[in-house]
Every structure is written in C-alpha cells, then in structure tokens.
Amino acid sequence: MRLSLRYRLALLFFGINLVAIGALYLYVAPGLQTRLVNDTLSELAAHARTDSGPIIRTIGSAEPVSVLRTRVDAAALASRERVTVLVVSYALGAPQLSPEADSSKPGATPPLRFPIAYRAVSAGAPRTGTEGMRGATVAEAASPVRYQGRTGSVIVYSTSVSDIVRSVAVVRHEILVAGGIALILALLGGYLLTRALGRRVKRLERAAEQVAAGDFEHPIRIDSGDELGQLAVAFNEMQRQLGQLESARKNFIATASHELRTPIFSLGGFVELLEEEDLDPDTRRRFLEQVKQQVERLRKLSVDLLDLSRLEAGSLELRPELVDLAELTRAVSGEFEPTLVQHDAHLELRLAGRRIEALCDPVRLAQIMRILIDNALTHTPPGTRILVTAGQTDGHARLAVRDDGEGIDPVAVPRIFEPFYTADDAQGSGLGLAIASELAERMAGRLSVRSEPGETTFMLEIPA
Ligand SMILES: Nc1ncnc2c1ncn2[C@@H]1O[C@H](COP(=O)(O)OP(=O)(O)OP(=O)(O)O)[C@@H](O)[C@H]1O
Numbered sequence: 001m002r003l004s005l006r007y008r009l010a011l012l013f014f015g016i017n018l019v020a021i022g023a024l025y026l027y028v029a030p031g032l033q034t035r036l037v038n039d040t041l042s043e044l045a046a047h048a049r050t051d052s053g054p055i056i057r058t059i060g061s062a063e064p065v066s067v068l069r070t071r072v073d074a075a076a077l078a079s080r081e082r083v084t085v086l087v088v089s090y091a092l093g094a095p096q097l098s099p100e101a102d103s104s105k106p107g108a109t110p111p112l113r114f115p116i117a118y119r120a121v122s123a124g125a126p127r128t129g130t131e132g133m134r135g136a137t138v139a140e141a142a143s144p145v146r147y148q149g150r151t152g153s154v155i156v157y158s159t160s161v162s163d164i165v166r167s168v169a170v171v172r173h174e175i176l177v178a179g180g181i182a183l184i185l186a187l188l189g190g191y192l193l194t195r196a197l198g199r200r201v202k203r204l205e206r207a208a209e210q211v212a213a214g215d216f217e218h219p220i221r222i223d224s225g226d227e228l229g230q231l232a233v234a235f236n237e238m239q240r241q242l243g244q245l246e247s248a249r250k251n252f253i254a255t256a257s258h259e260l261r262t263p264i265f266s267l268g269g270f271v272e273l274l275e276e277e278d279l280d281p282d283t284r285r286r287f288l289e290q291v292k293q294q295v296e297r298l299r300k301l302s303v304d305l306l307d308l309s310r311l312e313a314g315s316l317e318l319r320p321e322l323v324d325l326a327e328l329t330r331a332v333s334g335e336f337e338p339t340l341v342q343h344d345a346h347l348e349l350r351l352a353g354r355r356i357e358a359l360c361d362p363v364r365l366a367q368i369m370r371i372l373i374d375n376a377l378t379h380t381p382p383g384t385r386i387l388v389t390a391g392q393t394d395g396h397a398r399l400a401v402r403d404d405g406e407g408i409d410p411v412a413v414p415r416i417f418e419p420f421y422t423a424d425d426a427q428g429s430g431l432g433l434a435i436a437s438e439l440a441e442r443m444a445g446r447l448s449v450r451s452e453p454g455e456t457t458f459m460l461e462i463p464a
C-alpha cells in the first residue's frame, strides 16, 4: 500500500511524539526514582557508619538491654530514621535474625523482614537496598557488628521511600495523560498542516498538467514566499519561457513554410508558362533562367533549414582538425571570384602570417566565411570593397570580413542573428547569420558585428 505524503508526515509527527513520550515514561521517570532512592540509601548508609558507635559499644558488653534500647532510640531521634538492632543466631545452621532493640513501636510501622540485613550478614559487610511490604517501600542500610569472632548483630537504619515511589508514579501518570493529548494534537496538527501543503502541491501538479496539455496562459497564484511559493514562482517563469519557445517554434514553422511556398509557387507559374508552345526562344531561356534561380533558392533554403534545425537540436557533429586559416581563407575567397566580377566588387585578403593554425572543423569554418562574404556582397551596392583579414593573438584565431557598404540600421543590429530576420530588400531568407553564429558557438567561439555607414565588420573569434 502506498501512503500519501500527507499520511506519512502525520504518522511521522505521531511517531516522533510517541518515542519522546515513551522515553519519558519508560526511561526518565524510573531513572528519577532510582536516583532519589539511591540518595536516601547513601544517607542511611552514612548514618549507619557514623552514628552507630554508641550502639556498637553496647552490643556484646555487659550492659543491660535497656541501655541498648535507649541508645537505639537516641540514634533514631538524631537521624530521624528507624533504627533496629537484630541479633544473629546460628542455632539452625543458617543465620537467623531476631530484633533485640527497635526505635519503632510495634504496629507503628509495617513489620519488616530485613532481607538486606541477611545479605549484610552473609557478606560480612554493610549492604543497602529496598524492601517492599504491604504496598509500602522501605529503604534499608544494614551494617554487621562482629564480636567473639563472628557477626553477632546487625544494625539496620531504615526509612520509608513510599513518598518517592508515589510521586514518581504520579509523574508517570501525568506523562501518560499529557503525552496522550500531545499525540492527538500531533496527529491532528500534522494532518491539517500536511493537508494544506498537499493542496498546494496538488495545485502545482494541476498547473504542470495544464502546461503539458499546451496551456501557457494561466500562471499559478503565488500565495506565500515559502519554498512552495518559490517553486510556484519558478514554475511560472518556466511556463512563461515555454510559452515563448512555443510561439517561437510556431513562428519558425510559419516563416519556414512561407519561405518555401514563395519559390514553389513561382516555380509552378514558370512551368505553366513554359508549357505554352508559341514562346519565342528568348523568353523561354529567360523563364528557364528564373526556374534555375528558384530551384537554387529552394536548394539553399532546404540545406540551411536542415543545418539550423540540426544545430538547434544539438545533433550537428563537428569534426575538428588542425586547420590552416590562411589557406582556407584564400580558398573560400577564390570561390567568390565570378560573383565579385558580377557585382563589380573588389576583395582584398590580409593574412597575418603564412600559416594561421586553429583546431576546428574546416568545412563548417568555410561555411561561416561563405555566409559573411556572401552578405558583404548581397547587402551592399555594386562596387563594394571587401577586406578579409585573418590572424592569431593570445590563444584566439580571428577572422574579420569588412565592407564599405551602407551599413546595418542600428535598430536591426541586435536582431540580425535571429533566424529569418532580414533588414533589407535583398532576397535573402535571413538564415545565414543565424547559422553562422550557432556554428561559432558550437566551436566555443563567437561572432560579433560592428556597423556604421561605410564600414561594417563581422568578426569571428575561435580558440586557436
Ligand atoms: N554586410 C552586411 N551589410 C549590410 N547588411 C547586412 C550585412 N550582413 C547582414 N546584413 C543584414 O542582416 C540580415 C541578416 O543576414 P543573414 O545572412 O542572416 O540573412 P540574409 O543574408 O538576408 O539571407 P540568407 O543569408 O539566409 O540568404 C540581412 O538581411 C541584412 O539585412
């Protein structure tokens, strides 16, 4: 059976209380009684040791019994305890004790059997202990007196400890009553407290279920600043972020499908136009050129979308190796020669050293370079001068692509690394920089931008 947290906590409260009360009842109270009785016994033993001199001197002397009785009474008066002198007789083999003098009048106190005195005789040394008699408890200290070579008498100091026993019994009873009440309160209090906690946890659980079902609109009410309240705050924050992620995801899909639809529709249109038979060869060639462009746009878009989704899912694998940045930059710049001619642009390479080494994935590094050089060409007017520099300082390889175009609108700068964000009318889909910055991050590096009219620089830094 699985007990709910509420019952488990209530039972725990109950259990702790039960153990505390049990310890008080079974250990502390009896311990108190033992201590008090032991104190009395030591006091009796001390009196027996120090005050019984006159009695000892009378025993075995020629003085009459009446003198002994007077001394016994005097000793009892001085110590306020009962003093009894017992004579030991060995007539039946085992020693037998019979009272010779007793400070207590017959019938005034319960008759005692003096088991402690017997123990003192057989040990031949003083003994202390208690004796129970008709519901009363008596503490006794017996000290043997030797004469004529053996124990002839025993002096017993005794006093009732029934008061102690009764008081401790009352205390134990009170512990039981108070403990019982405390147990009921603990059970009830524990139950109520955990029920209130349970309700708040349940509220969190329901909210989690709502989030799981896709509802990001309803935050939990924060009703206190305690741990559960803080959990609710954290939960609401998580819900808000999940809501943002969800809307970003929906946005992404909507934008991606829109981006895909545009070239597909355009392709469909051109294919229909091409089906017409009376097209002159020139128009047909123009249309085919358009078809080629749209197919190229679709190809780039699908590759970019795949790269970006892999990067965001963390499933794009990098293959780092020792790369010569100078050589790679030269190769990638070379690829752009035809486009440079088309744009009437000029590209200058400035490499700090013949070899610039860095440990990275050369394919992905080339991809970043292509994205940056492509942007410097497509988002600038014809005749742009592009400067590509590569170098290495304090453990970092740096690659910068600078152009002298019109620059990026300062309002747009913080957003250009977002997927699908475009800041001008060029026909890009806005994925280039999103991919480049994700790739830079995966390489433990960083892509940054500085732009003003006439000078825009993208800088890539990666650990060398
Ligand atoms: N060198 C640059 N000069 C001016 N604007 C730039 C430059 N590089 C990027 N931008 C701006 O940043 C935006 C985002 O660039 P990004 O490369 O991500 O997308 P894109 O070039 O529009 O499309 P894609 O690269 O996916 O074909 C661009 O639309 C452009 O407005």
Ligand SMILES: [Mg+2]
Binding pocket: 371, 374, 375, 428, 432, 433
């Ligand atoms: Mg681009």
